[in-house]
Amino acid sequence: MTATLAFLFGLALGSFVNVVIYRLPRRMSLVRPRSLCPECGTPIRARDNIPLLSYLLLRGRCRDCGARIEARYPLVELAAGLLVVGIYLKVGLSPALVLYGIFALILLAIFFIDLATMLIPDRLTLPGIGIALIWHVVFDRAEMLQYLVGLLLGGGLLLIIVLVGRLVYRQEAMGLGDVKLAAMVGAFLGWRLTLISLYLSFAVGALWGLALLMAGRAGRRSSIPFGPFIAVASIVALFWGEHLLRYVGILLRG
Ligand SMILES: [Zn+2]
Incomplete structure (x- = not known):
């Protein structure tokens, strides 16, 4: 009901x-x-x-x-x-329903906006970061560090990729919108699930790019928006990330 x-x-x-x-x-x-x-x-x-x-x-x-x-x-x-x-x-x-509901709906909007415009609006990611941090301060302060590290790790990793792309390859593989999106994911999910999300989005994004290349639908230099991959991977991480982490832990322990 x-x-x-x-x-x-x-x-x-x-x-x-x-x-x-x-x-x-x-x-x-x-x-x-x-x-x-x-x-x-x-x-x-x-x-x-x-x-x-x-x-x-x-x-x-x-x-x-x-x-x-x-x-x-x-x-x-x-x-x-x-x-x-x-x-x-x-x-x-529970209060978490509000938090994750907002998160998922922002990701849903970003998925389609980035697909259509190749842009991720700050007007979604920045308020998202604010909402996530305020929520954690109010409802989950003991775990606050996990989310602050998530924000810095998610944003930091993608910032490095953007800078390397610009300086070394002279190519815009990703934009600052992706950096802010990854930072937002970190603020909502914490650093452990953010690593899962980014790993999945790079893996699927690379496979997708390869498939387009092989199908002759894309050249080496054509760009595809990366935000939709982060959005889908973050939904997967939200629902099944803990299972995946446990599974990876079991594998690592042999
Ligand atoms: Zn009409």
């Missing part, structure tokens, strides 16, 4: 994530005006603004002009619903 409520709440939050994905890179206000059809400019009626359901009922088209609604909208809503219910099932109705 409460899991269903968590899912529905997540769907509604997903609608807001869609607004953030569309408006933040365009420097538009997040609250006003109400959502419009990007094609014909008609304000979206309340009954056509029900997460997931409206998209299905309208068969993915605007009621007024018939323009196709991007599949990203229901996808983001569904992803947000699943993330919130997954976090609820993991930590229950």
Whole structure:
């Protein structure tokens, strides 16, 4: 029952994530005006603004002009619903639900914004760092060091990679947006899970780049956004990072 409520709440939050994905890179206000059809400019009626359901009922088209609604909208809503219910099932109705819920939804927004614009907005990562640090001060002060080290380690590692890329290879492999994103992940997850997250994002990112090269879809110098890899890897680390750490520990002990 409460899991269903968590899912529905997540769907509604997903609608807001869609607004953030569309408006933040365009420097538009997040609250006003109400959502419009990007094609014909008609304000979206309340009954056509029900997460997931409206998209299905309208068969993915605007009621007024018939323009196709991007599949990203229901996808983001569904992803947000699943993330919130997954976090609820993991930590229950607790302050951690708020913390990780905000974390996951910021990552969801960054995934799509970086994919579309190759930019990671400071307006997501910097408030994220602030929220994570304040939360840990209030609810988990004994473990504070773990998160401060996470912030410095995540941001520091990526900063080194950015600087080496610029100075040695004269190539922009990553940007400062990725540095701030990794710092944010560290502030939310602590340094141990951040290492898992960064390891996974580099491994998957390298494989992805190799696959694109082999398929002839990318040249040696073409750039792909790295934020989506960090975002997905951080979600994996959030849900299964502790298991992975234990598994790695068992392997190391032989
Ligand atoms: Zn329209």
